[in-house]
Amino acid sequence: MFESVSDKLHQAKKIVFVTGAGISQESGIPTFRGNDGLWRKYDPMKLATIDAFYQDPKLVWEWYEDRRKNILAAKPNAGHIAIADLAKYKEVWVLTQNIDGLHQRAGCKNVSELHGSIIIIKCTVCNFKDKITKRFSEIPPLCKCGNILRPDVVWFGEPLPQDVWGEAMMQASLCDVMVVAGTSLSVSPANMLPIYAKQNGALIIEVNPEETSMSQNMDLSIRSTSAKALPELVSVIQK
Numbered sequence: 001m002f003e004s005v006s007d008k009l010h011q012a013k014k015i016v017f018v019t020g021a022g023i024s025q026e027s028g029i030p031t032f033r034g035n036d037g038l039w040r041k042y043d044p045m046k047l048a049t050i051d052a053f054y055q056d057p058k059l060v061w062e063w064y065e066d067r068r069k070n071i072l073a074a075k076p077n078a079g080h081i082a083i084a085d086l087a088k089y090k091e092v093w094v095l096t097q098n099i100d101g102l103h104q105r106a107g108c109k110n111v112s113e114l115h116g117s118i119i120i121i122k123c124t125v126c127n128f129k130d131k132i133t134k135r136f137s138e139i140p141p142l143c144k145c146g147n148i149l150r151p152d153v154v155w156f157g158e159p160l161p162q163d164v165w166g167e168a169m170m171q172a173s174l175c176d177v178m179v180v181a182g183t184s185l186s187v188s189p190a191n192m193l194p195i196y197a198k199q200n201g202a203l204i205i206e207v208n209p210e211e212t213s214m215s216q217n218m219d220l221s222i223r224s225t226s227a228k229a230l231p232e233l234v235s236v237i238q239k
C-alpha cells in the first residue's frame with residue numbers, strides 16, 4: 001500500500017495528521033455527511049451555527065447533549081492509537097476538525113482542535129469555561145451569572161481561534177509528510193491545510209474509503225478506512 005513512499009516516510013522528521021469525522025467513525029461516532037449522518041432529521045450545517053443557537057438554544061442543546069453522550073462513551077480506535085504510537089518515535093502533530101477529544105484520549109499530546117471541543121463548556125457572556133462531562137439536568141444550561149452556556153466549538157460563520165489556526169498553518173508549512181485521514185475536506189479554512197503542506201514540498205497522503213475533491217492532488221490516496229490503513233502506515237514508518 002505504501003511501497004511507493006516508504007523511503008520518504010522513513011526519512012520524515014515531522015509528520016502532521018489532518019483528521020475529520022471519518023477517523024472517529026470506527027469509534028461509533030457518526031460522520032456529518034455519511035449515510036450514518038449525524039442527525040438524519042436535521043442538517044448539521046443548519047444546526048451548528050450561531051443563528052440556530054440563538055433562535056432555538058433548546059433544540060441545539062438537545063443535539064449537542066445527544067452527541068456528548070455518544071462521544072463520552074466512545075473509545076479511541078486503532079487509527080487514533082496508531083497516531084499516538086507513532087508520536088513516540090517521530091515528531092507528530094494532529095490538526096483535527098473533530099470535537100470529540102479521542103486523539104487526546106488515545107495519548108496524543110500535540111493536538112490542535114481546529115473546531116473546538118464538545119467537552120469544554122463556556123458561558124455566552126462571562127469568561128466561565130470548564131471541562132464538563134456530566135449530563136445537564138436542564139437544557140439550555142445556565143451559567144452562575146444567569147446567562148446561557150454553550151459548547152466551546154466553532155460554529156459555521158465563526159472564526160477559528162486565532163492562536164489555534166496560526167499554529168495549524170505553521171505545522172502544515174513545516175512538515176515533511178502530511179496524512180489527511182477521514183475528512184471530506186469540505187469545510188474551510190481547514191481544507192486549505194493540505195495546500196499549505198504541498199506548497200512547502202511535503203509528501204501528502206490521503207486515507208479515505210471514498211474519493212474527495214483533493215484526491216487528485218495527493219501523492220498517494222489510500223482507499224481504505226483509517227482504523228485499517230493508519231496502523232499499516234505507522235508500521236512502515238517504524239521499520
Ligand code: BV8
Nearest residue numbers: 020021022031032033097156157182183184187188225226
Ligand atoms: C469561517 C464544530 C470565517 C461544530 C464544525 C458559505 C456561507 C457561509 C459560510 C461559508 C460559505 N462558504 C464557505 C463558508 C465557510 C464555512 C464553510 O466551510 N462552510 C462549508 C459548509 C461550505 N466555514 C466556516 O464557517 C468556518 N469559519 O470560515 O470563519 C470568519 C473569519 C473572520 C470572522 C468571521 C468569520 C468555521 C467552520 C467550522 C464549523 N464547525 N464543527 C460541531 O461539530 O458541531 S465543522 C464540522 O463539519 C467538522 O468539524 C468538520 O470540519 C466538518 C465535517 O467534515 P468532515 O470532518 O470531513 O466530515 P464529513 O462527514 O464531511 O466527511 C467524513 C469523511 O470521512 C468522508 O470523506 C468519508 O468518506 C470519510 N470516512 C468515513 N468513514 C471513514 C472515513 N475515513 C476514514 N475511515 C473511515 N472509517
Ligand code: ZN
Nearest residue numbers: 123126143145
Ligand atoms: Zn456566565
